[in-house]
Amino acid sequence: SEHGRILITGAAGGVGTFLRTGLPEQGWTVRGFDLVTPPDPGPVEWRTGDVGDPAALDEAMQDVDVVIHLAGIPVEDRFERILKTNIDGTYQVFDAAVRNGVPRVLAASSNHAVGYYERADFRDAPIGVDVRPRPDTFYGVSKVFMEAIGSFYADRHGLRVACVRIGSCFAEPRSRRMLDTWLSPADGVRLFHALATAPDLRYEIVYGVSANKTAWWDMEPARRLGFEPQDDSDVFAAQVEAAATDLPDPEDPEYKYLGGRFTTFVPPED
Template sequence: MRRIAMTGAAGRVGTLLRPFLRQHVEHLSLIDVHEPADLADNESFVGADLSRLDEAIAALNGIDGVVHLAGLAGGVDMTALLQANVLGAYNLYEAARINRVERVVYASSNHATGFYPRGQIISPIDPMRPDSPYGLSKCWGELVAGLYYDTSGIRSLSIRIGNAGAYPNSERSIAIWISARDLAQLVEIGLTHPSIAATVVYGVSDTDEKWWDNDLATRLGYQPQDRPRDYARIEDRTEGRVARAFQGGGFCEINHDGDIRLRDAEGLVRKPETVS
């Protein structure tokens, strides 16, 4: 890996990921609307608003691969999500096409499938079940990645990140947490593995609470080094009835009427008593 760009570099995940990633690249270009702190010798800042295509094109000039973290991490304001997550993702890929960037690692989210019940183990090839406007925007980004592989040959790894906080702070986050160094390992796979096309994996460390079948990540060489329970600092958090029922947790409660509904793989009604 030579010249790699990281969008959203001043954000929480970018701040945690930078120390690991910059060890393995010749140069790391940090793209954001805010300048990150403490730039290393092989890092540089590029100010850009990805909702503006011309700025996205300029920011990716001379770049070999992109780690796309930019966007809103939640929320229900569709105007804001359309600008940051929807238009931003599209412009990022269009700028990559114009600049002949070969690789993109897209920071997707577990909220793209958050309406699956917690008792059901799912894999990346199961249908999307977004749990919120935010989750819906991440589904869009994964589909954009597929489009640009099919039309332009840009290889993408979409990582459905579980919880990338500094440490797990709830029982739910223990089930889905990923450490910065494990996430960096997946990012490196996405930037270098020869079999990546438009590939989706889950971003989770070595947890005992299996919600996701991540066999594809394993076949690509992913070997998580950290166990969430070893880092947990549990806070007193009470989840509501809807949040407890689904993998997306509190995101599932957004605009929810409180009536828990389940459906099977064919989209038919699934009775609650049949859920393990």
């Protein structure tokens, strides 16, 4: 294909499904990797496997130009489970990329790596990508680890790495908070396509949100790498407001913190 082959880990998941659907139209050959094959894989190659299995990753990474690493538990969970799937799994993916000569890894970090920052402190200027991490969950801690190993492998091995602190990537914003944090599926495809092709990428952390009127995250680092968001959550504002069952109380964690209610989540018992 025009650009080459992208391997997407976690390709059966929410963001994975948006990307494996949209990236072929941008000129990529897409190979999906996940624990399961979805009923509707679409125009992609597929490998079934676990990110904890180095041999499965070695096989999946043959003839791959870019890895998009999405596989992982997407919400808060017990530390042992986050450790295995998100922390060790992310190590395995980065290590397999270097071992197999894949030059570029784009990894799905999250707003929850910095979820304890307070909106009230960023009224005058958006929050930058270089602030100290302030994870709001063990899940967020695993994303800080992802950003750290990405930096280490970029410096040590010359791997080209972008870590995307994704906001809320769903078909539509599902809550008032998501009017700020929404990344439309189409903008998600645009963002990962830009990062996959940016010639000068060495190591970057970027935020991943659409051109929302109420967003308060610095999008310049992503724009410098070629991302031009086209969507604005504003078109859903009336619908979201009509469906809301609470008031936008600035002291409610949902509105106070960048990570919203993740700041109050307690990992589930077995």
